[in-house]
Structure formats: C-alpha cells, structure tokens
Amino acid sequence: MLYRIAEPLDWQHAQQTGFFASADLAAEGFIHSSERSQILETARRYYPGRTDLVLLEWDEEVLATACVRVEREWVESRQEHFAHIFNPIPLTAIRRHWAFAPDATGELHLPEEL
Incomplete structure (x- = not known):
C-alpha cells in the first residue's frame, strides 16, 4: 500500500x-x-499545524491493473526513495481514508489500523 496526505479539496x-x-x-x-x-x-x-488533512491509502496492485505508472525515485533532500504516481488515481484504488489531524498535544499519529 502507498499513502498520500491529501488536501480536503483534492479529496x-x-x-x-x-x-x-x-x-x-x-x-x-x-x-x-x-x-x-x-x-x-x-x-x-x-x-x-494543519488540522484539516486526509490520509489516503491506495493499492499499488490496483494502480498497476489500471495502467497507472508508479516509479520509486530517489529524493535527495530525504535520502530515500519515494513512490511517484504519473497519472490521476482511480477512486477504485483508494482502499481507506482517515481524517489526519494532530492530537491535543499537537502530535500526529498514524491511524491505529495501520
């Protein structure tokens, strides 16, 4: 699975x-x-500080079936590879989504289901 922190309007x-x-x-x-x-x-x-974000989970196998190109590319500033997706993502590939906001102390946590 791959993940995207999304703007509410994009979602x-x-x-x-x-x-x-x-x-x-x-x-x-x-x-x-x-x-x-x-x-x-x-x-x-x-x-x-953002409190209005959405965390999306998409299925890489569904993306491949839909002929959506995914490449892992080196990102120098982070010193690691990231998945880049070169087409719009069909909604059928999005398995789950969560509101993604910090807790009362201002810290973000992954959803328990992950």
Whole structure:
C-alpha cells in the first residue's frame, strides 16, 4: 500500500470525479506518495499545524491493473526513495481514508489500523 496526505479539496474533487489528482501532478508531472514509514516525517516537514488533512491509502496492485505508472525515485533532500504516481488515481484504488489531524498535544499519529 502507498499513502498520500491529501488536501480536503483534492479529496472532495476525487469523490466527485472518480479520480484523485493534486496540484503536484500538474506542476511536477507526478503525485507524491509515501510508504507507511514515511508518512509522519512528510507531515512534519510539509504540513505543520494543519488540522484539516486526509490520509489516503491506495493499492499499488490496483494502480498497476489500471495502467497507472508508479516509479520509486530517489529524493535527495530525504535520502530515500519515494513512490511517484504519473497519472490521476482511480477512486477504485483508494482502499481507506482517515481524517489526519494532530492530537491535543499537537502530535500526529498514524491511524491505529495501520
């Protein structure tokens, strides 16, 4: 499974259109995605203080079946590979989603189901 910390408007748009796409697809040519172990550091770096986010989980096998290109590319600033997705993601590939907000102390935690 791969994960995406999503803007609420992108998630709402996906539910209306049947496909998830975000500003990074238009700007950079791919949708940023994370492995489970990368989620919290990504949130800390790029979404501090946000309380309105959604965490999406998508199935890489469903993406492959739908001919959605996924490549793991080296990200120098993080010194690790990240999954980049080069097409809009069909809603059928999104297995689960959660509200993703910090607790009362301001700390983010992964959903218990993960």
